[in-house]
Amino acid sequence: MKQKKIVITGGPSTGKTTVINKIDALGYTCLHEISRDVTLAAREEGITQLFITNPLLFSDKLLAGRLDQFNTANTIEEEVVFLDRGVPDVVAYLNGTDITYGENYKETCNTAKYDVVFIFPPWEEIHSNDNERYEDFEEAKRIHQLLDQTYRDYGYTPIIVPTGTVEERTNFILKTLNIS
Numbered sequence: 001m002k003q004k005k006i007v008i009t010g011g012p013s014t015g016k017t018t019v020i021n022k023i024d025a026l027g028y029t030c031l032h033e034i035s036r037d038v039t040l041a042a043r044e045e046g047i048t049q050l051f052i053t054n055p056l057l058f059s060d061k062l063l064a065g066r067l068d069q070f071n072t073a074n075t076i077e078e079e080v081v082f083l084d085r086g087v088p089d090v091v092a093y094l095n096g097t098d099i100t101y102g103e104n105y106k107e108t109c110n111t112a113k114y115d116v117v118f119i120f121p122p123w124e125e126i127h128s129n130d131n132e133r134y135e136d137f138e139e140a141k142r143i144h145q146l147l148d149q150t151y152r153d154y155g156y157t158p159i160i161v162p163t164g165t166v167e168e169r170t171n172f173i174l175k176t177l178n179i180s
Contacts, residue, residue, distance in 0.1 A: 005073050005113075006177065007086035009151070009158070010120030011143035015169065019120075019161070020084045022170045028179075029076055033084040034065040055099055062090045063108060070112040080179060087112045092150035096142065109154050117151050118173055119144070119158035 008023075010016045017033060024030040038061045039049070066087045073081040088109050094101050122141045151158050159176060161169050 003073070003076070003078065004080050004115040004177070005070070006080060006082045006173075007114045007117045008082060008120070008173075009085050009089055009117060009147055010161075011122055011140040011147065013140060014120035014122060014144075015163075015166070016120040016161075017084060018166055019169045019173070020082060022166050023082055023173070026170070026174075028080060028082055029078045030082040031069045031073060031084065034069070035062060035085070038062060038065065055094070055097060056101065059090050059094055059099075059101065059105075063087065063105060066090060067108055067112055080177065083114070086114050086117065086151075088150045088154050088156075089147060092146040093143070095150060096146045114156070116177065117156045117158045118161050118176075119148055119151070120161050120169075121163070 008016050008020050020030050020032065024032075038058060042049075042053075042058070066083075066085065066089070069083055070087065073083065091101070091105050091109055094105070122144050148158055161172055163169075164172075
């Protein structure tokens with residue numbers, strides 16, 4: 001049995017985490033987003049928004065965490081493992097800045113390869129902000145473009161998840177993978 005690593009990605013406030021939680025509740029193995037954990041850990045150290053204060057340090061932590069998730073997925077004996085964001089997400093966000101990052105980012109993207117990438121498009125009706133999500137809707141659209149282009153740059157063809165109910169979006173993903 002060859003395992004499939006499935007990335008669920010998208011800009012902020014697109015509904016991807018809600019769908020990942022639904023997929024998890026259905027009994028599929030899901031490795032959840034780690035950026036909030038990194039942000040909250042920085043807050044405990046007195047840094048309100050690590051990505052804004054020190055984007056390269058934030059990205060280094062995310063790169064290490066996402067690579068760790070990729071390697072963890074390799075140890076899971078399931079046919080399908082869902083990941084809430086992948087390694088190229090880190091590069092996409094950095095590509096939206098003027099920050100120079102090391103070749104290790106590109107190397108990690110080229111070696112930690114996923115089987116399928118689903119991307120959630122910006123959806124203004126559900127867009128919201130909170131203490132960890134500060135991007136407005138225009139920024140969310142820009143991030144979506146960066147994510148889509150970065151995944152394409154690394155050889156993926158992201159599958160756009162249509163807007164709809166949580167059930168409709170979940171069913172779309174599972175049917176596309178032929179596992180529903």
